[in-house]
Amino acid sequence: MDDIERLCNLAGPPQNGRRSLIGRKYFNENFERLLFGPGDPFSGGVEIRDCEFIACSTDSTFSISQGVHMQSVLFDGVRSPDAMMVSSASVLENIVVRGGKKVARLWCKPPSEGDVSEAVLQWSKAGMAHVELAIDLSELAAEDSLILGIPLSKLRWNPEIHVPVLASWRDSPSWDDLDLARNSLWRIFVTKVRNSGCAEGLFTATFPHQKSHIQFTEEMARIESAGLLVR
Numbered sequence: 280m281d282d283i284e285r286l287c288n289l290a291g292p293p294q295n296g297r298r299s300l301i302g303r304k305y306f307n308e309n310f311e312r313l314l315f316g317p318g319d320p321f322s323g324g325v326e327i328r329d330c331e332f333i334a335c336s337t338d339s340t341f342s343i344s345q346g347v348h349m350q351s352v353l354f355d356g357v358r359s360p361d362a363m364m365v366s367s368a369s370v371l372e373n374i375v376v377r378g379g380k381k382v383a384r385l386w387c388k389p390p391s392e393g394d395v396s397e398a399v400l401q402w403s404k405a406g407m408a409h410v411e412l413a414i415d416l417s418e419l420a421a422e423d424s425l426i427l428g429i430p431l432s433k434l435r436w437n438p439e440i441h442v443p444v445l446a447s448w449r450d451s452p453s454w455d456d457l458d459l460a461r462n463s464l465w466r467i468f469v470t471k472v473r474n475s476g477c478a479e480g481l482f483t484a485t486f487p488h489q490k491s492h493i494q495f496t497e498e499m500a501r502i503e504s505a506g507l508l509v510r
Contacts, residue, residue, distance in 0.1 A: 299327070301326070303330045311338060312338070316366075339360070342363065345366040350370075365385065368390050370402075378421060415435040420486075428475065434481055442468075442499070443480070444468040444508075448469050459498050
C-alpha cells in the first residue's frame with residue numbers, strides 16, 4: 280500500500296482493526312479529500328502520529344472526525360474549499376495548524392447531541408485529560424477560525440490574532456453596560472459558546488481590511504476595560 284492509498288484508507292465509517300498513519304510527510308500534494316476517521320477506538324481505531332502536511336491542498340473535505348487519535352501532526356499552509364473541520368470527540372495532542380489568510384480556516388466543535396456514542400465521548404474525555412497541549416494555532420492567520428470543546432488551557436494561540444471568549448460574560452453585571460451593537464461579533468461569539476454547551480471558546484479577531492474591524496476593536500477595548508477579556 281503506497282502513502283496515498285494508506286491515507287485514503289483512514290477515511291470513512293469505523294472498521295474492525297486499527298487504521299494508522301505514522302511518520303509520513305507530504306509536501307505540495309493535492310488530495311481528492313483529506314479525511315481522518317471517523318474511528319471506533321474500541322475496535323482498533325484511527326491513529327495518526329508524527330506526520331506533516333506542508334503546502335498541500337484538497338478539492339473536497341478536510342476533517343478530523345470523532346474517535347480519531349492524532350498526535351504530533353503538522354498542517355502547514357493546507358488549502359481546501361471549506362474549513363478544516365475537527366471534532367472535539369477525539370484525542371488531539373501536539374497538533375500544529377499554521378498558515379496565512381488563504382489557508383483553510385479551523386473549525387473545531389463538539390458533536391451534536393446523539394451524533395456520537397457516549398462511549399466515544401468518554402474515551403475522548405479520558406484521553407484528553409492527560410494532554411497538555413492539544414492544538415497550537417499561534418501561527419494561523421486564517422479568518423473566521425474557532426475552537427469549541429477543548430479547554431483554553433490546552434490551546435496555544437496568538438493574542439494579536441485570536442481572542443478567548445467565556446460563556447459567563449453574558450451573566451456578568453457589566454455585560455449589559457458595554458453598549459455592544461446588536462450585530463456585534465462579540466455577542467455572536469458568546470452565543471456560539473453558550474449554544475455549544477461549552478464554558479469557553481477561541482475565535483479569530485477581525486483584520487484591518489474587514490468592514491467590522493473598527494467596531495470590533497472598539498468593543499474589545501470596552502470588554503477589556505470591564506475586566507472580562509484577558510488576552
